[in-house]
Amino acid sequence: MIRVRLTYAKRGRGCFIPHIAMPQLLYRSGRRAGLVFALTEGFTPRPRISLGPELPVGVVALAEPADMWVDSWNDDFLYQWNSCIPEAFTITGAQIYEGPSLSKSCDASGYLLSFRSPLNFDRFVDDVEEGIFLPQKIMHSSRDGAFLKLVLGSPFAFGAGSLVKRIVEADYVKGWPDVHLVRTAVGVWNGTDVDPVVPQGDVI
Amino acid sequence: MKFPEFEDALWPLLAQVSRPSRYAGCEWGPVKPKEPDPSLVRFCLAFPDVYEIGMSYVGFQILYSLLKHLPRADVERAYCPWIDMEDLLRKNNLLLGSIETDRPLSTFDAVGFTLQYELSFTNILTMLDLGGIPLYSEERGESDPIVFAGGPGALTPEPIAPFIDAFCLGAGEITLPQMVDVLAETKGLSRDERLLALSRIEGVYVPSLVDVTYGEEGVSFSSVHQALPIKRQVIQDFRGAFYPDSLIVPAAGIVHDRVPVEIFRGCTRGCRFCQAGIIYRPVRERTPEEIKEIIQRLVLASGWEEVGLVSLASCDFSGLNTLLNDVAPFLDEKGVKLSLPSLRMDSFSVDLAANLEIMRRGGLTFAPEAGTQRLRDVINKGVTEENIDNSLNAAFNHGWNRVKLYFMMGLPTETEEDLKGIIDIALHALSIGKACKRNVNIAVSVAGFVPKGHTPFQWERQNSIDELREKGQFLKHQIYNRRVSLKYHEPEQTFLEGVFARGDRRLAKVIESAWRKGARFDGWSETFSLQRWFSAFEENDIDPLFYTTRQRSHSEHLPWDHIDTGVSRAFLWSEHEKAVKKQLTPDCRWSHCHGCGWQNNGCQWSKGGSLL
Numbered sequence A: 001m002i003r004v005r006l007t008y009a010k011r012g013r014g015c016f017i018p019h020i021a022m023p024q025l026l027y028r029s030g031r032r033a034g035l036v037f038a039l040t041e042g043f044t045p046r047p048r049i050s051l052g053p054e055l056p057v058g059v060v061a062l063a064e065p066a067d068m069w070v071d072s073w074n075d076d077f078l079y080q081w082n083s084c085i086p087e088a089f090t091i092t093g094a095q096i097y098e099g100p101s102l103s104k105s106c107d108a109s110g111y112l113l114s115f116r117s118p119l120n121f122d123r124f125v126d127d128v129e130e131g132i133f134l135p136q137k138i139m140h141s142s143r144d145g146a147f148l149k150l151v152l153g154s155p156f157a158f159g160a161g162s163l164v165k166r167i168v169e170a171d172y173v174k175g176w177p178d179v180h181l182v183r184t185a186v187g188v189w190n191g192t193d194v195d196p197v198v199p200q201g202d203v204i
Numbered sequence B: 001m002k003f004p005e006f007e008d009a010l011w012p013l014l015a016q017v018s019r020p021s022r023y024a025g026c027e028w029g030p031v032k033p034k035e036p037d038p039s040l041v042r043f044c045l046a047f048p049d050v051y052e053i054g055m056s057y058v059g060f061q062i063l064y065s066l067l068k069h070l071p072r073a074d075v076e077r078a079y080c081p082w083i084d085m086e087d088l089l090r091k092n093n094l095l096l097g098s099i100e101t102d103r104p105l106s107t108f109d110a111v112g113f114t115l116q117y118e119l120s121f122t123n124i125l126t127m128l129d130l131g132g133i134p135l136y137s138e139e140r141g142e143s144d145p146i147v148f149a150g151g152p153g154a155l156t157p158e159p160i161a162p163f164i165d166a167f168c169l170g171a172g173e174i175t176l177p178q179m180v181d182v183l184a185e186t187k188g189l190s191r192d193e194r195l196l197a198l199s200r201i202e203g204v205y206v207p208s209l210v211d212v213t214y215g216e217e218g219v220s221f222s223s224v225h226q227a228l229p230i231k232r233q234v235i236q237d238f239r240g241a242f243y244p245d246s247l248i249v250p251a252a253g254i255v256h257d258r259v260p261v262e263i264f265r266g267c268t269r270g271c272r273f274c275q276a277g278i279i280y281r282p283v284r285e286r287t288p289e290e291i292k293e294i295i296q297r298l299v300l301a302s303g304w305e306e307v308g309l310v311s312l313a314s315c316d317f318s319g320l321n322t323l324l325n326d327v328a329p330f331l332d333e334k335g336v337k338l339s340l341p342s343l344r345m346d347s348f349s350v351d352l353a354a355n356l357e358i359m360r361r362g363g364l365t366f367a368p369e370a371g372t373q374r375l376r377d378v379i380n381k382g383v384t385e386e387n388i389d390n391s392l393n394a395a396f397n398h399g400w401n402r403v404k405l406y407f408m409m410g411l412p413t414e415t416e417e418d419l420k421g422i423i424d425i426a427l428h429a430l431s432i433g434k435a436c437k438r439n440v441n442i443a444v445s446v447a448g449f450v451p452k453g454h455t456p457f458q459w460e461r462q463n464s465i466d467e468l469r470e471k472g473q474f475l476k477h478q479i480y481n482r483r484v485s486l487k488y489h490e491p492e493q494t495f496l497e498g499v500f501a502r503g504d505r506r507l508a509k510v511i512e513s514a515w516r517k518g519a520r521f522d523g524w525s526e527t528f529s530l531q532r533w534f535s536a537f538e539e540n541d542i543d544p545l546f547y548t549t550r551q552r553s554h555s556e557h558l559p560w561d562h563i564d565t566g567v568s569r570a571f572l573w574s575e576h577e578k579a580v581k582k583q584l585t586p587d588c589r590w591s592h593c594h595g596c597g598w599q600n601n602g603c604q605w606s607k608g609g610s611l612l
Helices: A012-016 A019-032 A077-081 A121-129 A160-169 B057-070 B082-093 B118-131 B158-163 B172-186 B189-201 B286-304 B320-334 B347-352 B357-361 B372-377 B383-396 B415-433 B465-478 B490-503 B509-515 B530-539 B571-581
Strands: A002-009 A049-051 A061-072 A089-095 A109-115 A136-146 A147-153 A181-188 A194-196 B039-047 B073-079 B112-115 B145-150 B166-168 B213-214 B218-222 B260-261 B306-310 B335-338 B362-370 B402-409 B441-450 B486-487
Touching: A019 A049, A019 B286, A077 A089, A077 B082, A109 A121, A109 A160, A109 A194, A109 B082, A121 A136, A121 A147, A147 A181, A160 A181, B039 B057, B057 B073, B057 B172, B057 B260, B082 B118, B112 B118, B112 B172, B118 B490, B118 B509, B145 B172, B145 B189, B158 B509, B166 B172, B166 B189, B172 B189, B189 B213, B218 B347, B260 B286, B286 B306, B286 B320, B320 B335, B335 B357, B347 B357, B347 B362, B347 B383, B347 B465, B362 B383, B372 B415, B383 B402, B383 B415, B402 B415, B402 B465, B415 B465, B415 B486, B441 B465, B441 B490, B465 B486, B465 B490, B490 B530, B509 B530
Parallel strands: A061 A181, B039 B073, B039 B112, B112 B145, B145 B166, B260 B306, B306 B335, B362 B402, B402 B441, B441 B486
Antiparallel strands: A002 A061, A002 A089, A049 A061, A109 A147, A109 A181, A136 A147, A181 A194, B213 B218
16 A cells, blocks of 8 residues: 655636545546555545645645555556546646655645735735734745735644635625635745645646 | 636636535536537536536436537536525626536527426526526527427426427437437528427427317317327337446535446336336336446446446346346456445345445335335335335344335325324334344335326325325324434425426416516425415416316326327226225236337337347
8 A cells, every 4th residue: 555645736616626525536536547546444445535734615726735545656647647637626746655644744835815806905915014914824925926925834723714714804805705815835834935745747 | 827717707606605516517527518610509408406416317417428429419517506606696697607618508509408306497497597598488589599308397398388499208319319400400590490390300399389278178289280199209229228438527526426327217116106107118128238338437437436226226127136246346346336226125125235335334215105005005016014024124134223214195095094004114113123133213204295197196186285284293293212203295395396297388477476586496495485386376366276186087188198108098097996996016027018008119028028
């Protein structure tokens, strides 16, 4: 049984497919690609999979981490897997992995954030940069085109849902439909950015 | 980096509706539209309920694939948006489009609804209206799509006939390719000419070409354009009949989340309340070899981890043991589980289920339908007390501790004794379970009986709302054991289902009125309101009881008499008479031909059961 650590992207309307549906989606597409997955023990065996921190629906993702256990693995599987997965999703990187669990491997998550209406966005950016909004959670912030780039610590404890909740509570926006949010990666903070848990291929 | 998803007009709507995955698509399968070509006939298959229900319907998997294979056609699908999404689409002036491309329904050449249950009628209006298509056939212009409908409801189509341009009666595999040809060849002709051309296809009913009158004797149909009655089309030989080589696999959970493999069509058990048992005759089977090949192909192509053998009664498949043995090594190797969606009430079926891991996970469901042997004989259920005993014993001995029992109340000739019989069976089940020293639970579900057209009970009166509620309450009060639970279907929904099950064309106005008053998803208890419907009946001066609680005479002309399912009215009446006399009609597959109407029309079983 081999543990493969991978990252996947959810683009387009794929971001409205809930986090809890992802194991099955990855599993079924992998099976179509010919992968043989290891199953859990017990009365109702299921594919053994460990996902990264929850991602609420509506958040676009570029490099979400997951661990899956398979019978065998070679790099060709990545290409085959991507040829069998619905268009909105891409396995952006994968490698055989031995080491700590995802929750122990990841210490940061990166986001790109903007508001649907520019109203309040500049005020929000100023508040972030001046340390008025959520200073204890934000490890880094900078402008990136129309977006504000944010790096948050403790990705399993404080995720996209908590972030948007705080933004709404602080009255910058009314709710989820007003926020454009992209999670660029969950992984390791390198001092300037968040490195995804595995190297990213050129499959996007 | 650019994020075009945020430019998607639907994005802000999806960000605020419940269950946005319903509208997200992102499916695996042959869902990519063909290259633009003005000569293509573009179909939209429309399911008048939410995505997770519609995606579980095997018929669309078959017809979608069939249409994709036709060089002159392309196909997409649409589902009914839930009320929150409907509101948002309206507020944002957006049209309902297909799940594949958002192409508005109004821009297709043909939009085809499947009629699976009567309480979805108002959703058809929602989809037409949101899709930019006028509700009534007569209001549609030259650029509007042809709106057609199929499925079991197309065989009793009158309540929605004014909304539909053409009904496909019977197997879509037969009528749809012909419709494609006609629609391709008549592009550019007037709508009337195209409808006339469609009406010349066998099994296509164009209601605007058929006049209807109402009199003392019932409903009468006449037409100078269409020969009446119109015959339901069947695939005579199911062996080798079309089946998809790939399936659409949803990205998020649906109700029946598995590879559906239709192993045979039709059922001749002869339950007298059952419409499907009449309208899908004769029984036609695929061969076990063919089914094995289909299973292997679709498991590999879909990645699904479960296969469901679909039919009206899968345990009746003559090659079941052969099939299960033959396919087991492949399924084991791939880690794929098999399920049988309907279990017969005998120990053979229970033993079979016990060998299927997926069936062992939940409870077992049986349908004795009636509480006493007398009433089971009236309805020709063919289940004896011994069968009930044996199957319950087998279930508990195999280790199940949850058993669900389905019954009906309001069946013809029913007495209090029959209702008490339901409780007796439930308590008997409990005692059998306890004897096996198990921590057992018995869940009883009781549906109100709705007489359906094309069945031996089509002349019968339906119980009123009050009668059904009284019976439901009576049953509830008899339950005093916490290990037995009893639920009965909402009598108000049963009542409305009954109105439309045997309704005529005059009801279309009522459907429109109720829809305008806000009727949506009438099959869902959280959205259903009978008050809206009563007000719609009143507004249109129609007494709904005319359709439900009234006993019809044998000679009455019924609103589905212009449709020939292949089973004769004489057979239905003889079954009705036998019901009154509590006489059984055994399944013709294992006894002899009863002359239902198919005996000279290609029924393989009427010639002794061997394949043709």
